[in-house]
Amino acid sequence: MGSGPGQQSNGGPTPDRARRRLARTLARDRFRDYEGLLRAALSHEYRVVSLEDFLFDPAARMGERILILRHDVDQHPASALVAARIERRLELRSTWYVRWRTADPAVIEALRAAGGSVGFHYETLTRRVLDGGFDRRAGLDALLEDTRRELRTEIATFQELFGPLRSVCAHGDTRVPWASNLWLLEGEDVARYGVRDDANLGMRRYDLGAWLTDRSADDGAWSDGLDPLALLRQGVSPIQCLTHPNNWISGVALWRDRLLAASLQVPRPGARTRVTRTRSDRSPASAG
Amino acid sequence: MITVQGRDPLELERSFAEVSRVLRDEIIEHYRARGEKLDTPAGRRTLDTNTTLAAQRGKLLLRLLAERGGPVDLRGLSVVDLGCGFGALSLYLATAGADVVGIDPKSERHAVGARVAARLRLAATFRRGWLEDLVLADEQFDIAVLNNSLCYIVPRSERMRALRHTLRVLVPGGWLVTRNPSRMAPLDPFTGLPLVHQVPPALAARLLRRRTPPRSAVRLHTGGAASRELRRAGFTSVRRQRIDEKRWLPPRYQHHTARRPA
Numbered sequence: 001m002g003s004g005p006g007q008q009s010n011g012g013p014t015p016d017r018a019r020r021r022l023a024r025t026l027a028r029d030r031f032r033d034y035e036g037l038l039r040a041a042l043s044h045e046y047r048v049v050s051l052e053d054f055l056f057d058p059a060a061r062m063g064e065r066i067l068i069l070r071h072d073v074d075q076h077p078a079s080a081l082v083a084a085r086i087e088r089r090l091e092l093r094s095t096w097y098v099r100w101r102t103a104d105p106a107v108i109e110a111l112r113a114a115g116g117s118v119g120f121h122y123e124t125l126t127r128r129v130l131d132g133g134f135d136r137r138a139g140l141d142a143l144l145e146d147t148r149r150e151l152r153t154e155i156a157t158f159q160e161l162f163g164p165l166r167s168v169c170a171h172g173d174t175r176v177p178w179a180s181n182l183w184l185l186e187g188e189d190v191a192r193y194g195v196r197d198d199a200n201l202g203m204r205r206y207d208l209g210a211w212l213t214d215r216s217a218d219d220g221a222w223s224d225g226l227d228p229l230a231l232l233r234q235g236v237s238p239i240q241c242l243t244h245p246n247n248w249i250s251g252v253a254l255w256r257d258r259l260l261a262a263s264l265q266v267p268r269p270g271a272r273t274r275v276t277r278t279r280s281d282r283s284p285a286s287a288g
Numbered sequence: 289m290i291t292v293q294g295r296d297p298l299e300l301e302r303s304f305a306e307v308s309r310v311l312r313d314e315i316i317e318h319y320r321a322r323g324e325k326l327d328t329p330a331g332r333r334t335l336d337t338n339t340t341l342a343a344q345r346g347k348l349l350l351r352l353l354a355e356r357g358g359p360v361d362l363r364g365l366s367v368v369d370l371g372c373g374f375g376a377l378s379l380y381l382a383t384a385g386a387d388v389v390g391i392d393p394k395s396e397r398h399a400v401g402a403r404v405a406a407r408l409r410l411a412a413t414f415r416r417g418w419l420e421d422l423v424l425a426d427e428q429f430d431i432a433v434l435n436n437s438l439c440y441i442v443p444r445s446e447r448m449r450a451l452r453h454t455l456r457v458l459v460p461g462g463w464l465v466t467r468n469p470s471r472m473a474p475l476d477p478f479t480g481l482p483l484v485h486q487v488p489p490a491l492a493a494r495l496l497r498r499r500t501p502p503r504s505a506v507r508l509h510t511g512g513a514a515s516r517e518l519r520r521a522g523f524t525s526v527r528r529q530r531i532d533e534k535r536w537l538p539p540r541y542q543h544h545t546a547r548r549p550a
Contacts, residue, residue: 036421039393043416043423233423 025251027218034248035086037228037241041067042090044232051095051240052117052166055202066238069094070199071245072121072169076257077102078276079245084114097121097169097199101279105272108162119167119199120158124151125181126173127281144183151184152193153285159194161270161284169199209236214243218251297347304343304383307408308376312339314400315374322396330501338376346380348543349433349465352529356545358431358463362386365430368457370419370450371437375401375412381433382412389424391417419450424457432458434466436541439506442489447507451521461550464523465543471508472538478503511542524549 041048044065051070053060060066069087073080073096080096087094096111099121108118125147128134134143159165168190170181185198210231213223222228231239246254260277267273269284315338319326326335354360363385369378372390375398382388382405390412392398398414405412417423419434420441432454441447454464469477469485476485479499484492489507496503509517511528518526523546531543 039418039421040423043418043421045416 023218024216025255027251029082029250029253030220030248031082031086033220034083034243035090038086038090038092040229040232044235046232046237046239048090048092050093050117051199051203052119053093053095054206054238055197055199056166061206061238064237065235067232068238068240070169070240070242071096072171072242073098073102073107073246074121074171074244075102075246075278076249076254077104077107077278078257079249079253080107081110081276083243083245083248084111084116087116088114091115093117095119095167095199097171099123099171099281100269100283101281103158103162103269103279104276105162105270107276112163117166118162119169119195120155120165121169121171122151122154122184123171123173123181123281124154125184126171126176126179129176129179130173148184148188150285154283155194157269157283157285165195167197167199167202168193168195203240206238208238208240210239212239212241214247216244216247300384301343301347304346304380307379307383307404307410308339308343310407311342311374311376311379311400311404314404315339318374318396318400338374342376342380345435345467346377346384348531349377349435349467350384352531352543352545353431353463353465355529356463356525356527358465358545362431366428367431367433368424368429369433369435370422370454371434371440372401372414373397375404375414377433377435378412378414379404379410382410386411386431388412389429390414391419391422391424393418419453420446422450422453422457424453426456427459427462428457430459430462432462432464434464434468436467436469438466439468439508440504442505442507444507447517448521451518451523455522455548458548460548462548464518464546464548466514466518466545467541467543468514469506469508470539470542471510471513473540474537476503477540478506509542511544514542514544518544518546522549523547 038048046065046067047063048067048069049060051068054066054068069092071080071083071094077098093115095117097119098108111118128147155165155168172180182198182200185193185201190197190201210226212226212228215221215223257277260275261279264275264277266280269279269282312335315335316326319331325331359365362381365386367381367386367388369381369388369390372378372392375390378388378390378401388411390398390401392414393416395416401412402414419437434454438447438450441450458464471486473485475482479496484495485508487495489505493505515526515528526544526546529543529545530539
């Protein structure tokens with residue numbers, strides 16, 4: 001039985017729902033909007049700094065209006081290059097947190113060459129939970145202790161493969177909403193892990209005027225319904241702007257990347273490949 | 289301090305001569321501080337364009353407005369100079385009595401103009417901005433000037449955005465005056481080579497990619513195409529005004545005036 005006008009839906013796909021689901025897939029890239037946002041910040045006389053500069057360079061925290069750039073490269077490493085090109089054109093620097101799956105040597109080199117700083121986007125805890133490595137009988141504390149050791153090894157491996165790091169940042173995994181990777185470093189002496197700070201923990205030391213986070217929706221909405229242009233007009237500061245470049249790329253490019261990742265052999269972390277595409281979540285440390 | 293001279297052209301010329309001298313010194317200092325050479329053909333052109341030639345250009349743009357029945361006396365009027373570079377034209381218009389806002393993406397350039405304005409107490413302020421993403425408030429200016437700046441915006445959609453922003457910041461009935469290199473000029477205004485300015489921008493970039501110094505990416509229009517673009521953006525009373533003395537040659541630059549509908 002179909003659901004005509006005036007009838008209750010039987011729960012099957014409606015044209016509206018299908019359109020919503022397909023909207024992201026069919027969407028064009030929105031990097032022009034990102035460039036517009038950065039230009040608006042500069043036009044409103046914001047000082048645009050990378051998150052690491054904000055954390056580690058007191059001079060970068062000077063000024064009445066500050067916009068802090070952070071990118072979490074969660075998927076599709078090539079998308080980071082597009083955002084980096086825009087920032088380079090505007091002579092801006094930002095901090096890029098890459099996961100193992102997006103840690104493409106060529107991309108990391110290009111991001112650094114564009115003036116950006118690269119950090120490690122760790123997901124050691126959630127990956128372990130997803131792998132079924134959580135023994136409920138042993139309890140969460142034992143899991144955290146064990147996973148912290150793994151994280152330390154992972155950070156060392158990442159530095160070995162990609163050069164020195166100043167900061168790391170916890171990745172949020174929607175598949176494991178009850179667990180936060182940030183628990184691993186909360187209350188810990190981060191220096192013992194071979195880096196100066198964790199991005200989220202470090203930013204807790206400062207009163208932010210606003211925290212902008214992009215969403216994956218095709219309409220370009222921001223989390224909590226925030227309007228970045230209105231914030232800039234009002235002179236709110238400091239603003240942390242967290243974007244995921246894969247949210248701004250076209251749906252077609254995302255699908256091309258997914259197809260490549262599914263059809264090509266998974267390269268070792270740190271290995272150079274001819275094709276830039278999403279890799280595996282595994283680190284050599286956890287694989288070992 | 290420069291005294292505003294209103295509509296007396298000779299007085300304006302004399303007053304701007306002093307502004308021009310100060311600007312010239314500041315530009316030389318700007319290049320020296322950055323370790324860039326001015327003693328090259330391009331450097332000398334930059335210096336002339338921003339000093340001695342600025343007065344001629346400013347006078348010309350004011351004449352074009354006057355010919356169309358636009359403002360003759362700039363005193364009390366607000367003007368936006370979109371793509372102002374070092375701010376020479378902004379300073380000229382401020383010397384003529386206008387309250388000027390100069391907009392340019394390169395802040396280190398318009399900082400030069402800002403220093404001159406501050407030193408000579410001229411009513412010219414400068415802000416970093418992009419024509420395509422202009423953040424100025426609506427209906428703020430009596431006159432908008434696009435002097436040799438629109439041509440540097442290549443994508444058609446971006447040009448349209450820039451023109452619509454320009455329309456938006458003008459008061460109803462406000463004037464736009466533009467000056468841009470013409471596609472119909474015999475030689476490319478940037479390189480002096482034939483034909484390259486008549487091919488699409490992507491092809492021109494490919495043809496000249498090994499050239500030193502590199503040629504900027506530009507989109508040049510014929511006079512008619514530029515008029516149509518202005519109309520599409522919402523301007524009315526669009527008119528192309530020919531000013532070249534050598535009438536038998538197609539003009540190197542084209543000039544348009546237009547209005548925001550009242």
